Amino acid sequence: xxxxxxDKILIIDEDSNYIGGLRKSLNQAGYDVLxxxxxxxALEIIQDIHPQMIIADVDLTENxxxxxxxxxxxxxxxxxxxxxxxxxxxxxxxxxxxxELGVDDFIxxxxxxxxxxARVENLFKEIEELQNHEEYSTNGFGGNLGEKNVIxxxxxxxxxxxxxxxxxxxxxxxxxxxxxxxxxxxAVFEDFEADEALTKLxxxxxxxxxxxxxxxxxxxxxxxxxxxxxxxxxxxxxxxDKIKYNLPPLTSALYITELTSTKNNISDDExxxxxxxxxxxxxxxxxxxxxxxxxxxxxxxxKLYEKGYLxxxxxxxxxxxxxxxxxxxxxxxxxxxxxTSHLLHNLLQNNPQEPSDQDEDRRxxxxxxxDDRRKMSDRRRTHRIFNQKLFLNKTELMxxxxxxx
Amino acid sequence: xxxxxxxxxxxxxxxxxxxxxxxxxVLEQKNDETCYGRMPVNDELAVHIYGVQLNGNIDAVxxxxxxxxxxxxxxxxxxxxxxxLEKLSPTLDIFSxxxxxxxxxxxxxxxxxxxxxxxxxxxxxGIPIEKETRFSFCTxxxxxxxxxxxxxLIDILLEKV
Numbered sequence: 001x002x003x004x005x006x007d008k009i010l011i012i013d014e015d016s017n018y019i020g021g022l023r024k025s026l027n028q029a030g031y032d033v034l035x036x037x038x039x040x041x042a043l044e045i046i047q048d049i050h051p052q053m054i055i056a057d058v059d060l061t062e063n064x065x066x067x068x069x070x071x072x073x074x075x076x077x078x079x080x081x082x083x084x085x086x087x088x089x090x091x092x093x094x095x096x097x098x099x100e101l102g103v104d105d106f107i108x109x110x111x112x113x114x115x116x117x118a119r120v121e122n123l124f125k126e127i128e129e130l131q132n133h134e135e136y137s138t139n140g141f142g143g144n145l146g147e148k149n150v151i152x153x154x155x156x157x158x159x160x161x162x163x164x165x166x167x168x169x170x171x172x173x174x175x176x177x178x179x180x181x182x183x184x185x186x187a188v189f190e191d192f193e194a195d196e197a198l199t200k201l202x203x204x205x206x207x208x209x210x211x212x213x214x215x216x217x218x219x220x221x222x223x224x225x226x227x228x229x230x231x232x233x234x235x236x237x238x239x240x241d242k243i244k245y246n247l248p249p250l251t252s253a254l255y256i257t258e259l260t261s262t263k264n265n266i267s268d269d270e271x272x273x274x275x276x277x278x279x280x281x282x283x284x285x286x287x288x289x290x291x292x293x294x295x296x297x298x299x300x301x302x303k304l305y306e307k308g309y310l311x312x313x314x315x316x317x318x319x320x321x322x323x324x325x326x327x328x329x330x331x332x333x334x335x336x337x338x339x340t341s342h343l344l345h346n347l348l349q350n351n352p353q354e355p356s357d358q359d360e361d362r363r364x365x366x367x368x369x370x371d372d373r374r375k376m377s378d379r380r381r382t383h384r385i386f387n388q389k390l391f392l393n394k395t396e397l398m399x400x401x402x403x404x405x
Numbered sequence: 406x407x408x409x410x411x412x413x414x415x416x417x418x419x420x421x422x423x424x425x426x427x428x429x430x431v432l433e434q435k436n437d438e439t440c441y442g443r444m445p446v447n448d449e450l451a452v453h454i455y456g457v458q459l460n461g462n463i464d465a466v467x468x469x470x471x472x473x474x475x476x477x478x479x480x481x482x483x484x485x486x487x488x489x490l491e492k493l494s495p496t497l498d499i500f501s502x503x504x505x506x507x508x509x510x511x512x513x514x515x516x517x518x519x520x521x522x523x524x525x526x527x528x529x530x531g532i533p534i535e536k537e538t539r540f541s542f543c544t545x546x547x548x549x550x551x552x553x554x555x556x557x558l559i560d561i562l563l564e565k566v
Contacts, residue, residue: 393565
């Protein structure tokens with residue numbers, strides 16, 4: 001069940017043409033949607049509705065008074081509700097002005113309904129992450145496991161003799177190590193607990209950590225002293241790193257090649273590992289889901305990889321840029337004096353993420369110009385690919401930009 | 406002090422340090438494979454630019470530079486040197502697979518007023534191959550041209566926030 005299932009979204013747009021499709025799609029995505037074509041009516045009952053998000057059409061022209069948004073901001077229990085603005089206004093200045101007012105996101109009309117749904121989903125997700133982060137920030141610290149690995153974190157807590165939970169995250173995987181007065185007390189990771197979970201987590205040298213200083217109420221299930229855990233961890237990391245060195249990054253996906261059908265020189269253990277694979281899978285996922293000890297699983301993966309039974313598959317993020325790479329390779333093969341501009345032209349024309357002619361026919365709407373579709377499509381893609389929080393804020397970025405030009 | 410970081414990658418040669426020197430006015434450090442420049446914006450904010458030269462060996466790159474402060478990557482190549490381009494292709498793949506940050510792919514030319522392409526295919530800021538990857542031309546020794554590249558990358562980020 002999705003966490004947002006009961007989230008209520010209020011849509012306000014005087015143009016009811018936009019409301020229908022959007023409402024339907026958001027409903028299908030599991031949201032409870034209320035829509036109004038009259039902002040005044042919406043204001044009358046907004047406090048009773050108490051939505052979790054507002055999507056409103058706002059006039060962005062210079063004389064716009066943003067009265068609806070400003071009014072919502074005056075209501076204490078509503079002022080922190082995420083607010084998305086939809087507008088026909090295309091000027092970047094106006095968008096910036098809108099966002100500076102405190103609006104959370106901006107959507108240009110015409111839009112793809114799917115884009116709005118994706119943005120709504122992302123905004124809810126970002127807010128949830130932010131809330132988690134704020135909660136942690138008041139009582140702990142975080143960082144990159146590449147800079148400080150699990151062993152070093154345990155040593156830090158040992159020297160501080162504090163109660164804390166080490167939260168670990170590597171791609172889709174999350175785990176926790178509980179430390180009581182500086183001593184490792186318990187661990188959880190996926191379906192694993194105690195020593196088993198700790199054995200898996202202790203080799204992590206990639207991903208993020210967050211140390212939350214907090215008391216917890218759990219029995220002590222890990223009995224080894226820190227000294228032994230650390231020694232054991234160091235040995236594991238050394239073994240782990242040796243094997244890992246010969247493999248693609250653990251976040252890479254591998255798939256079973258057709259060669260496995262011949263199965264000439266596959267050991268029983270390798271066969272057993274292959275039987276747990278289905279389609280392409282991230283290496284670390286293979287390790288976690290294998291019936292073997294992590295080191296053993298990684299070794300088997302390496303052997304299969306070395307024999308050509310497992311091959312690296314494309315990253316989900318690489319398709320677009322691989323096109324650029326292949327384009328460049330084409331350029332390399334093009335005579336220097338030749339006109340290479342057609343290659344870039346082809347790249348733009350053949351972009352598979354652009355709507356196809358059929359899609360365009362299907363989505364035909366008098367309001368939506370082809371250029372707008374392309375821009376919308378681009379923006380949706382951007383939103384998908386950018387998933388990393390920016391270190392600098394918008395004002396700082398604008399200051400840098402000003403300095404540059 | 407708030408710091409934004411940029412990573413500039415180029416094939417062996419002067420491109421990297423020329424580019425960073427153009428953006429930052431002065432190169433603070435350099436050795437055979439790397440260089441570093443700093444562009445202060447004000448007392449509280451600065452951009453640090455790390456330059457790495459590639460010699461076909463991706464493992465030679467100190468990827469540890471990649472940090473949460475990273476704003477994006479700039480890949481420079483010599484537009485007139487096919488080898489220069491070939492050397493950067495694997496890096497493109499690495500960026501694609503590993504990192505989620507804006508990428509500027511920059512064909513370095515001697516004079517941006519004589520760009521060897523039809524103007525139909527690029528805008529002033531670059532060709533929008535996709536929103537987080539752009540292609541553009543630049544003259545690495547020209548501060549205005551080099552700074553425009555960084556500004557374009559900042560624009561991509563501004564689109565995001």
